[in-house]
Amino acid sequence: MNAQRTADIETIHNFVAAVEASQRNRSPDDFIALFSPDAVWVTGGGIRLTGRDEIDAFTRRVLTPALGDVHATYKVEHVLFVDDDVAAVNVRATPVHADGTRIEGELEGTKLYVLKRNAEGWKFASSHNGFIQPQ
Template identity: 40%
Template structure:
């Protein structure tokens, strides 16, 4: 394989990873809108760590699942929520830090969150949420 060919392959692989990561973020959006805890939970690594926007720390899939199943179906918001991967930094080829813009749109006005998702690529090529911190953005 020539240097040019290897470089083109690496760029194609990075593009495929970026698309796969964006799809995970899009699935977060879809499952949040649908209040679908089971769909949401398929996105997590078994050893995941999740910190909510209000500082609740959930360690491991079981804790995340228990919280999500209790909270998400009953979540109330007046409007829609959107998620967008605004920056992805590969820490290693199989580990990415993903900055997300989360906006709750409502008649009373938009509120914003700024999650950080550390995602890992699995042996089967899937990207999963591994260590995540959601942060409420306050308008000061």
């Protein structure tokens, strides 16, 4: 692996850590900043949101302190570079309590992030969550 790919993978790991932190900290602003303007996001409940404005409106309704102390840890499991500026990233999401202990009985998530590099760095182009929770 060349030095550029190694740096890209490290940056992508940091990107996924920023996704996790934005969720854990209930920070819609930090979360929305990770999206390209025309991104597509499929939520854990199977709702497809198209464009940063639609993603923003949904996120501000649901990413609130009312979620309590439950969040998820995110682990990069695989990175495939589709080309130099596009990466498909498989991420495992494990539901945990605030103290980091696993929440028994909750499903883990398998996420597919499609990231595109632009002048600002890596951004979500598309994402799909691999599970559907009852609403």
